Amino acid sequence: MAHIDLGVDENEFPGVRGPLKYRPVTGKPMMELAETLLRGPLSLSTADRELIASYVSGLNECTYCCSAHSAFAAALLDEGMTLVDQVRADLDNAPVSAKLRALLHIAGAVQHSGRSVTPELVGAARTEGATDEEIHDTVLIAAAFCMVNRYVDGLGTFAPSDPKYYDETAQRVISVGYRNTV
DSSP states (O other): OSOOSSOOTTTTSTTHHHHHHHHHHHHHHHHHHHHHHHSSSOOHHHHHHHHHHHHHHHTTTTHHHHHHHHHHHHHHSTHHHHHHHHHOGGGSSSOOOOOHHHHHHHHHHHHGGGOOOOOHHHHHHTTOOOOHHHHHHHHHHHOOOOOOOHHHHTOOOOOOOOOHHHHHHHHHHHHHHHHTOO
């Protein structure tokens, strides 16, 4: 049970969905940000952006966000959850492009502290072909998910344990976007 009364059924509105519904004045811009960062017209693929969200949420040990964004990434990747699990378990040996690996290292540094993003990490990403826009977007996605992870866990929201919930939610988000899922 959440730390505060969100005024919703937690089974119907688990994780971030309950707090977003509770405070629409903040929920709406947060969903707009999610829509822009994860589905908007950016140069990184939607699958890569969802993988960044999953990776950072896993590092933050946010069960709801990690499960949700892992399912979203898996639904968009040909390799599915196998690749998501490989990235989360052993990034350096996961079968992703060198550019995505370098960007995920930046995301992991952001998760630790923004100051952990070093010129060397940025240089390594550039060497692998990452643009300044992609580096920017990676940092912003990682920072945003640190905030959302802490929002979800700080309010003690419910995280379903059934992977089917996340798979169904992934299909809904892929079909209608983030704006229409609360």
